[in-house]
Amino acid sequence: MPGGYAGKWLEVDLSKDKIEEVTYSDKILEQYFGGRGLAAKIAWDKVGDKWSEMDPLAPESPLMVYTGPMTAIYPGTRICVSGKSPVSMGTVGSTAATELANEMKSAGYDGVTFMGKADKPVYLLITDNSAELVDASHLWGLDGEKTLIKLNKEVTDELTKRKPNVGLWKDPGMIYIGPAGENLIRNAAVLAKICHAAGYGGYGSLMGSKNLKAVVAKGRGTLPVVDAPEATILLWKKTHEHLMARSAMRRQGTGYAGYAVGADTSSEPIRNWQEEWHDEKSFGGPMFETRFWVKKKWADFNCTTNCMKVSCIKTGPWKGDITDMPDYELQAYCGTNFGIFDPEANIHLSALADQLGHSGINGPNTAGFAVELHQRGILSDEDFGFKPKWGDVETFDKILRMMAYREGIGDVLAEGTYKAAFLIAKMKGKKPEELLKYAVHVKGIEVGAHGTRSDADYTHDISYAASVQGGDHTSVASDGYNDMSGAVFTDSAVFCNFTYYGVPQSLVFDFAKAITGFPMTLHGWRSVTGPRIVTLQKALLMMGGPGLKWEPIKDDDNPPRFYEPLPSGPYKGKTTDKAVVDQKLQAYFDTLGWDNRGIPTKETLKKLDLAFLEKSMAKLR
Amino acid sequence: MVKPIWISRDYDACSGCRRCELACSIHHEGWMWPEASRVRVFMPFPGLEVPHLCSQCQDYPCIESCKFDALSIDPDTDAVIVDREACTSCGLCITACPGTVPTLHPGDNKANICDLCGGEPKCVEVCVEAGYNALTIVHEEPNIHRKLYSRNPVDTARDLAVKMFGEKGLEVIE
Amino acid sequence: MMTPRGYAGKFLDIDLTNEKITNTTFPEKDLEQYFGGRGLAAKILWDRIGEKWREVDPLGPDNLFIALGGPMTGIYPGGRICISGKSPVSNGTVGSTASTEFAHELRTAGYDGVIVSGRAEKPVYIMVTEEGGEIKDASHLWGTMGEETIKLLNKEVTRVLDSKKEIGLWKEPGMIYVGPAGENMVRNACVMTKLCHAAGYGGYGSLMGSKNLKAIVAKGRGALPEVYAPEAVKLLWKRAHEHLIANDSFRRQGTGYGGWSTATSYSSEPVRNWQDEWHDERSFGGPMFETRFWVKKKWSDFNCTTNCMKVACVKSGKWKGAITDNPDYELQAYCGANFGVFDPAENIHLSALIDNLGHSGIGGANTMGFAAELYQRGILTEEDLGFKLEWGDAEAFDKIARLIAYREGIGDVLAEGTYRAALKLTEMKGVDCMPYAIHVKGIEIGAHGTRSDADFLAHDIGYAVNVQGGDHTSIVRDGYHELSGAVFADSAVYCSFARTPQELIFDYAKAITGYPLTIESWRRENGPRIVTLQKAFLLLGGPDVIWEPIKDDDNPERFYAPLPTGPFKGRTTDRKLVERRRLAYFETLGWDDRGIPTKETLNRLDLGYLEKSMTGLR
């Protein structure tokens, strides 16, 4: 077994209540690493050519909860959740920071593949070299906070009961879903630690469809042995030095950006992206910091970046709401995107989205979309049961709840922005295009809180348009080469990309080599490993279905809104250049060895050892 | 000469990064092994992080309790030293400790207690380096307060919760 | 007159009866001999009252309320103000100090102190700026608790300043004030500052109340007074702070770790009105306060890096919203262990309540504990009180605190302070209540017992011969060493917790003032001069109480009973030792065997003016 791997994976058949240990060959691991890459490969292995026909929320749809070889050893512990995405029909390597990752590794497992569907709510409890399914009926319906509180106690008590004589049992790590996931809200998130989410991909609903409330792990073993331990320890120290030098991140997190991104780079969603600029000083970082940040350096396992800050509302109707910061994405999506510029309201809605188990980006994107439809007269007061208003906390508080519980219009919105557009068009006797122009998504995945129109943010022209993970702002496309060693790598090695930026790439790759012993190079990742993973993801995305197939080129594009001129701010009038998009998209395909419609060529598949895809791709060509 | 030292803990300042555990286990085990670390950061609710380690009670109830004389006090640092050969894994030290600090090592099942790394605790080094100062070294004579830090970390977290979250803090730990 | 270095150079003299405000100065000789604060206040009192001392009612218009800085105030770390006057509890004088921004604001406004005489017709406060003093109506402030007083005054004064001169933002003023307890002339009430700081010993809150004086606020914009050797002071300032910053345990624990350890280790903490001095209640340990309540762990006053203070706030439950410092050891003990209360939240609440009422967290709480013991012994009944006053019942102590502050029911008697209440209750109940009154010369004793002899502060004659009675901040050792300690600090006026080597402090003092002073000279001349003058006042006493030499130069009776529990069980203060050391103390100071200063001593100390009064006593 290469270094960095615990060496075994769990395969859980929920229908049959069966748990097996499996291993993967060194070659597979070297080729796909872990997390995002390995999950795509295993998904293919499980489903294969039948991909197009398989409903992602059906029992036969696999769900992967994987670490990677660098998880927990490289700073910034994370877990990668994947499978056939209920929103994109492809796969997303959706990661979240959680102690589950390191606990699972300490317990001796690199990941879990779930198949089937439990007949009643369960959670998986992983302990040292052992795993079991536990009844979760008493947890079903609970919000995130309560789930976490109860599970923590219950599992700690159970472990203490089993082995009372080792001293105190430390709390386990866990991921879980809230009501949104349970009720199969298509873009619901998998949550961890009350405010961390694997949001993109909608894997919360996939967990919900399997009656799987949570995955919990507590291991007492070492982190996996590595190929070159002394080098790893030195690199570990060096990496932390880089992280500790990032004073702006440590001081401000991303929570200063809700004001700065809007005011400066003009790329923040405002009222469902009708604007991307604001200069609302009330929404500035210091206003959050001074009144709400009760812990200013907050980190996950083995991380000194401390991008997180614990926020707590101490007074008023939302007293007791707790979240992280909110980070920039939720500041934007649960704030400005709702026309809300009050830190307290923003914290409340972020905490609410988290507690309900929504993705704080995707769910609120849908909510914003709905309110714009109302603004445009497409949805009425009656459709909502009240009069929705921008900037009104009650409005969005209600919509988020209605979605999570599929009540009223919430039942439609629960299908995610893209599908909801079709359903509402049908309801209202309109053409889908009339609604889709307000739907800010790419390939079913709502776009992260970074616009492309000002061209002043890190997201540009084909960032989303070409990404195999659609609107996912954590995995944007650039040129099909440089981006391969970015998110595609971190999501497969599985660590936080906030511990990646600011550390020299050569150091990260040396770290990977020291851990795994693979003869890998930066160039190798950019030209072979990365493209292999992305090409496989692309293939799955194109196979799509059932009832949903993305059209090459046409769907490899930005949402219509990104081509409207910015209406305000320093970049007023500016917009995304369609000609540049077209041209860069072709270059991107070219670089990756895909044809001019973005379909991988036979040669490319062969070169990347992906010949198993040829049959399916041939059909699409 | 090493003088008696003590590791002061400022719970509010702990980020939960758990580098202390990694540094401790790298020092003692040669590799990253959180559960074998002599300091463990309990985190019963997000934001409530409680580094849990030996607080060197003035009266060393753990040492008193050991029937096999496997525990002793390091004359230089005042740390509790475990004679792993003599230890029978009986767990008496764990029960005697008011904070249930010792654990049985996940590898050899022997009593596991902070030995202050012989006077230069690695956990403190990485914590100070990172600017948290949740763990810092104090040079002082043993005092009676130390015993009060030997407390169940979940109880400590309950107190911390109220300070951080106000009334909500009463609800976050079951 | 030349302005001595380290002094702003003038004092405000305010006659409230006639609403007359003048500037005054004192001869350089007085300043060199008495320095400031405690020493200078005593001299001013003698100059203005002198031989009429015995007849002057401390709560009458003839008494003076004096608030003085000293030459080191604001310049040496740990700025303080010293409050003095004829003490309503001891009938002598106490140099009662409190940390407050008021001290250096006063000095940067150009004044070293304020001397208030007479009595205002209606409630007033005094506002001091560089333009001088102003008497302002305080009717709207009268009756407000401390918290409210601070809020209203801050806002009001800032607005007044802004209307006088536009400079950008005015920073808030410094202030001293009284709460309801002071207003209602609860005899041992405090002069309060900054919510939870108090000049407690001496009962000067009632003195302010008796003058209808709610507060004095100051806002200065000048530099701190110039000094004799500025470069040396700058270096010494840095050096002093290095010492304070190195005081790690104070900075981490404040004195808030003392509530458990003083009792447990030293067995010298008042428990249930000193019936015990030992407890082992872990619930009351420092970490329990720290983890749950300390919302700011490094808190300090002007120019201080000791950070003995920690802001405590109760965030949940019945006492939600209670804010105080630490509580520091004294209030932890007196508003906690002394009430049989061992719950940190309750202790914080009771400390904050007493502060807010403007009562003394030591003196007032001592009286409350005294009442509870009388209840325990059946001397005071539920009928007397209106409720049960059981040990450990925080609600009950909350009630009794309010009764006293507002002089309601039995509170009216207890408002006279422990000693006078004991006299009155003995009479009322026909039972001797004196054995339960833990005071020395009317001043309730600080939270450090002498019986175990293990406390770091108080031993045998620590209180017995102290000219400030039970004041634990001015403990007596031998009539020599301590004179360069508290007597100096209270006169130079800085905080004794700003601990640096004594040599450094005296170099600092010399660099500020230019006076040729030494530690030795303070121990042999300045200190004895001040203490002897205070002793004379104390001996003169009156009008209601006159202390009897020797008999009253003693510990409370309880300090001679054996400790009933703990590691020092059975141990007690050695009466023989007290007698022997008392005589030695008198001798060292040049007082006769009854503690009355001899003529030679008075002459030697340049206190010839006292001779006439002392002759009458010998």
Added chain:
Amino acid sequence: MTSIWIVRDYENCSGCRRCELACSFHHEGWMWPEASRVRVFMPFPGVEVPHLCAQCDDYPCVESCPVDALSVDADTTAVIVDRDACTSCGACYRACPGTVPFLHPADNKATICDLCGGDPECVKVCKEAGYNCLRLVHEGMSPNRKLFSRNPIEVAKDLAVKMFGEKGEEVI
């Protein structure tokens, strides 16, 4: 030298005001809190707010000065006052979103933090005492700085709620 800025971490302020003393030592040669370019506001005990220039990226004070008495230091990006040119008109502190500048108690001229030319004394003493309430960072301009230029009483109100919970709403 790169542009520098003084971070303020309000919770960490002890209220010791050594920053004021160090500042006035440096600029005035003696202890003079009211002449200090940093002033610690403390509207309620425990709630201490160091108040000093935040170097807004658009420098409204510099813009506002009718006599060009204010300028931006090319090295540190601090605001520099030309005391000869200053007419004490008060335009700068009125233009400042946090009313940070003030008229010096002696010469009545606009007084603003000049970062001590790059090595601020306030930061040194604060750090030395282990508070790290004021810290120096070397980084580019940020629009967020302007948000630190805020009335200290307003800041204190927020801080009070964080520290004291509901009680914090009542104390200022």
